[in-house]
Amino acid sequence: MMMMVRKSKGLGERHQKILDFIASYQREHKHPPSIREIGEYCDISSTSVVNYYLDQLEKAGLLERDRKISRGMRLVGNTPLGDMLRVPVLGVIQAGEPIPVPASDFSLFDADESVEVATSLMPAKEKGKDLFALQVQGDSMIDAMINDGDIVILKPAQDVRNGEMVAIWLSDKNETTLKYYFKEKDGYRLQPANPQFKPIMIKKTEPLEIKGKVVMVIRKVDRYN
Amino acid sequence: MMMMVRKSKGLGERHQKILDFIASYQREHKHPPSIREIGEYCDISSTSVVNYYLDQLEKAGLLERDRKISRGMRLVGNTPLGDMLRVPVLGVIQAGEPIPVPASDFSLFDADESVEVATSLMPAKEKGKDLFALQVQGDSMIDAMINDGDIVILKPAQDVRNGEMVAIWLSDKNETTLKYYFKEKDGYRLQPANPQFKPIMIKKTEPLEIKGKVVMVIRKVDRYN
DNA sequence: ATAATACTCGAACACCTGTTCAGTTGTCAA
DNA sequence: TTGACAACTGAACAGGTGTTCGAGTATTAT
Numbered sequence: 001m002m003m004m005v006r007k008s009k010g011l012g013e014r015h016q017k018i019l020d021f022i023a024s025y026q027r028e029h030k031h032p033p034s035i036r037e038i039g040e041y042c043d044i045s046s047t048s049v050v051n052y053y054l055d056q057l058e059k060a061g062l063l064e065r066d067r068k069i070s071r072g073m074r075l076v077g078n079t080p081l082g083d084m085l086r087v088p089v090l091g092v093i094q095a096g097e098p099i100p101v102p103a104s105d106f107s108l109f110d111a112d113e114s115v116e117v118a119t120s121l122m123p124a125k126e127k128g129k130d131l132f133a134l135q136v137q138g139d140s141m142i143d144a145m146i147n148d149g150d151i152v153i154l155k156p157a158q159d160v161r162n163g164e165m166v167a168i169w170l171s172d173k174n175e176t177t178l179k180y181y182f183k184e185k186d187g188y189r190l191q192p193a194n195p196q197f198k199p200i201m202i203k204k205t206e207p208l209e210i211k212g213k214v215v216m217v218i219r220k221v222d223r224y225n
Numbered sequence: 226m227m228m229m230v231r232k233s234k235g236l237g238e239r240h241q242k243i244l245d246f247i248a249s250y251q252r253e254h255k256h257p258p259s260i261r262e263i264g265e266y267c268d269i270s271s272t273s274v275v276n277y278y279l280d281q282l283e284k285a286g287l288l289e290r291d292r293k294i295s296r297g298m299r300l301v302g303n304t305p306l307g308d309m310l311r312v313p314v315l316g317v318i319q320a321g322e323p324i325p326v327p328a329s330d331f332s333l334f335d336a337d338e339s340v341e342v343a344t345s346l347m348p349a350k351e352k353g354k355d356l357f358a359l360q361v362q363g364d365s366m367i368d369a370m371i372n373d374g375d376i377v378i379l380k381p382a383q384d385v386r387n388g389e390m391v392a393i394w395l396s397d398k399n400e401t402t403l404k405y406y407f408k409e410k411d412g413y414r415l416q417p418a419n420p421q422f423k424p425i426m427i428k429k430t431e432p433l434e435i436k437g438k439v440v441m442v443i444r445k446v447d448r449y450n
Numbered sequence: 451a452t453a454a455t456a457c458t459c460g461a462a463c464a465c466c467t468g469t470t471c472a473g474t475t476g477t478c479a480a
Numbered sequence: 481t482t483g484a485c486a487a488c489t490g491a492a493c494a495g496g497t498g499t500t501c502g503a504g505t506a507t508t509a510t
Binding site: 029030031032064066069070071072074115116117118120121122139142145146147163164165193194195196214215216217218219220221 | 254255256257289291294295296297299340341342343345346347364367370371372390418419420421439440441442443444445446448
């Protein structure tokens, strides 16, 4: 007797496993898997069952299919297609407002917008999935060489080291800012990216919330004003 | 034994046509064409001949093939795979040096380096193939909000309109600079991106070479030096 | 219990596709 | 000319692949 688990709403475990497999297979082989390969990995003995699930995923809008064409399927939505990384834009960053940071279980499914970045542009191995992006609003980040409208890609701050650019919320000044971070013996030195600006010294006693680490800045230059 | 190699010259017209077809087919269908589809488009009546050319393209390193797998081919090198655009980095841009501009027949095959940009990030319809990129060296572009190490993506200048950011070579000042361009009645006004800097006025008589139009700026934030 | 629904199986089928092979043609060198 | 070789043809073949169908099994609602 087999134990079969049914879940009538949303995606089941099996749907997710198939989705994950397609994504990882695509990354490794540069092309989608066949129905039989999916079945083998997901312990589905019949091709018709895989087809059954694929149909559901297609109806759910998570998959596109070119029927009749071998391996003619592709993920939609959060696809890290090829060597691209889809980074969710969680909101805006501006002087007078706190920075929106990702919830612990955040997924990019419900992000309003997202930017796609080639992994080849990513410094180091920041290719983790926990990256998020914010759009800069206002001219308050000019000392960080960041303009109105720029998109900053951030990584949740954990181990911030000296010399890294971080997004900081200074609660007493009610200000959000991007600065290079240096820990010194009596506090922190926040160094603007533009050397024409002076660094800000923060005493150890003052509040300082590091929200994220800046990984990349993208500026679409369109028109002045 | 003398073995004369005939026709050792690179790609023939047919190779190029096949390459182009694969690229356009991939863009349209989201998956590579089959051998027979290539043959049909390129007026090759036999699948074996397509296979014949595909082998050559593979040997030339322009194509990767997963034999035995249906449509298991992918372009390498300048691939606009998926929604990515490969932009060649032609050199560096710095204050004391002229800007390297693409030759009329420039191809990205011989570019030392290149950056990949998602087309979804491209403003307007600058998705033309004539884009090129330069790496900024030095701090001389600080008034344009561009830092040392930044990558600027440019489009060859043809129809520069007011308010667009352009790369300019001021031959009398022996200086390269990036400014917003405004044509005025007695000359040109070059406006820095950073409003804290004053605009530069250029008389009509002074030499002014517009080398390109800035489309995008990418900054990989690593460490503060 | 009964029916309805969700899920699974295995097999057969027809098509698509890459491969292979025996020949043909045209060009160029010796 | 002769030989070598690249370009090309047409056909056949073998395997991969999506599809379909009939049947069976589990879960839930009534």
